[in-house]
Amino acid sequence: MSSTPRFFVTTDALQGDLVTLPREDAHHARSVLRLRAGEAIVVHDGTGMAHTAALVEVTATQVTARLVASEPVQTEPRTHVVVAQALPKNADKLEQVLQHGTEAGAAGFAVFPAARSVARLDGDKIDKRMDRWRGIVKGAAEQSRRGVLPDVSWHPASRELLARAADFDAILVFHEGATGSLRDTLALLPPGAARLMVLVGPEGGFADAEVAGFEATGAILVSLGPRVLRTETAALVGLAQILFARE
Numbered sequence: 001m002s003s004t005p006r007f008f009v010t011t012d013a014l015q016g017d018l019v020t021l022p023r024e025d026a027h028h029a030r031s032v033l034r035l036r037a038g039e040a041i042v043v044h045d046g047t048g049m050a051h052t053a054a055l056v057e058v059t060a061t062q063v064t065a066r067l068v069a070s071e072p073v074q075t076e077p078r079t080h081v082v083v084a085q086a087l088p089k090n091a092d093k094l095e096q097v098l099q100h101g102t103e104a105g106a107a108g109f110a111v112f113p114a115a116r117s118v119a120r121l122d123g124d125k126i127d128k129r130m131d132r133w134r135g136i137v138k139g140a141a142e143q144s145r146r147g148v149l150p151d152v153s154w155h156p157a158s159r160e161l162l163a164r165a166a167d168f169d170a171i172l173v174f175h176e177g178a179t180g181s182l183r184d185t186l187a188l189l190p191p192g193a194a195r196l197m198v199l200v201g202p203e204g205g206f207a208d209a210e211v212a213g214f215e216a217t218g219a220i221l222v223s224l225g226p227r228v229l230r231t232e233t234a235a236l237v238g239l240a241q242i243l244f245a246r247e
C-alpha cells in the first residue's frame, strides 16, 4: 500500500462509485507514473476520506477509476494552525515553508507582504504564484497523506490577516524579542483553543509599528527560543512545538 499513488481531488470529481482525475493528474498518472487500467490508486477527497480505487480508463487527458473501499484518514492534527508567512526575499523560501509546513500538519497558509518584505507581488503575478503555491501544497499533501488539503491565501496587507481574527482562538506572533515562550503561552490558552494563527516575519523581522498593530488587535507575541531562526525555519519550528505540545 505504501507506494500506491495518491491524488487529492475535489468532491465533484466523485460521481457515484467513479472518480475522474483532473487533467494535470491524468497526465501525471499516465506519463510520469505510467499507471495502467487495473492498477490501484488512493484518492483523498479533501473531506478527510481516502478511497482506494481501481483504474478503469487511462488516457492522455482523462483517468477514471472505480472506488473499491473508503476509510477516514487519521493524519489530521486536532489543532488547526494557519501559518501566516511574510513574503520572503526568495520565492524558494516560501515554497519550503509550504512544502514542509504541509508535511508537518499546517491547516493552511496565509501569505502577506510585511513592512520589511523586500519582494513585492502584484497584478497577474499573484494568480500565477498562487497556482504554483497550491500545486506545491497539493503535492506535499499527497506525499504526506494529509486528510485535508491545506488552504493557501494571499493577503495584500497584514491588517487583512487580522481581519480574520474572529476565525481563530488565538493569534500568535513569532517574535525573536518576545519574553514569553510559545510553550508557556500555549499552556495558558483554554484547552478548547484549537484554532490558531501564527505570524512569521520576513528576513528583516517585523517592524515595531507592525508589532504594535498586531498587539492592538489582541495578538500575543511569543518566542521560539533564544536563537534567531531564519524566516523559513521559524514556521516549522513553531508548528512542531505547537503540535508537540497539543497532540
Ligand code: SAH
Pocket (backbone or CB within 6 Å): 173, 174, 175, 176, 177, 199, 200, 201, 202, 203, 204, 205, 206, 222, 223, 224, 225, 226, 227, 228, 229, 230, 231, 234
Ligand atoms: N532580523 C531579525 C530576525 C528576523 S528572523 C534579527 O536579526 O533580529 C525572521 C522571522 O522569524 C522573525 O520575524 C520571527 O517571526 C521569526 N523568528 C526567528 N527567530 C525567532 C525566535 N527565536 N522566536 C520567535 N520568532 C522567531
